[in-house]
Structure formats: structure tokens, C-alpha cells
Amino acid sequence: MKILSPRALGALERFTVEGVDSDPAITAQAQKLTPSALAVTFTVADAMAEFPADSMTAPTRPADMTFDDIVRETRNVLPGARLRRHLFWRYTLVWHHR
Structure with missing residues (x-):
């Protein structure tokens, strides 16, 4: 299994390593490579500053x-x-080549 460093992932700030919970060494390495979360404060006033548009x-x-x-x-x-039509002018096209 190859674990990528944040530098190797380019602009991505977060990534998840799945399916390795049984190996503590791999889990510890993944935790070292994962950036910590930033504290964010958000209030209703922040949301209402520019709205309603x-x-x-x-x-x-x-x-x-x-x-x-x-x-x-x-x-x-x-x-x-x-x-299939979705919200806000989006749609999904599914085609299976046979």
C-alpha cells in the first residue's frame, strides 16, 4: 500500500486512508500525514451579510x-x-456500452 504525503497530493488539503484500521503502524503514519483541522467560527450574521441577493x-x-x-x-x-433531471439545471446521463 502506498501512502501519499500532502505535498504529493498537490492542492488537496484532506485525504482519507480507508481499510487499514487493523495495522497500527499504517494508521499512525496516515494520522501524521493528515493535516489537522482549523478552528472556524461562523455566525448567523456572517451568513446574512450579503443576502438576500x-x-x-x-x-x-x-x-x-x-x-x-x-x-x-x-x-x-x-x-x-x-x-435524469436534477436540481438547478443538472442532469445525469447513464449509458452502458454493450
């Missing part, structure tokens, strides 16, 4: 295709694909 705060643009257009095009390109 008058409009959406994330950058958006008008959609090029409706969900029905996406379904129709997907069925032409990937027969048997399934699409």
Missing part, C-alpha cells in the same frame, strides 16, 4: 438546448441512454 450570484448564460432537446439528441447518438 437580488438575483442569482453564480455566473449563468441562457441554455442552448432544452432538456427535451438533450434527451432527443442523446437517443440519436447513444441508443439506450437514460437521462
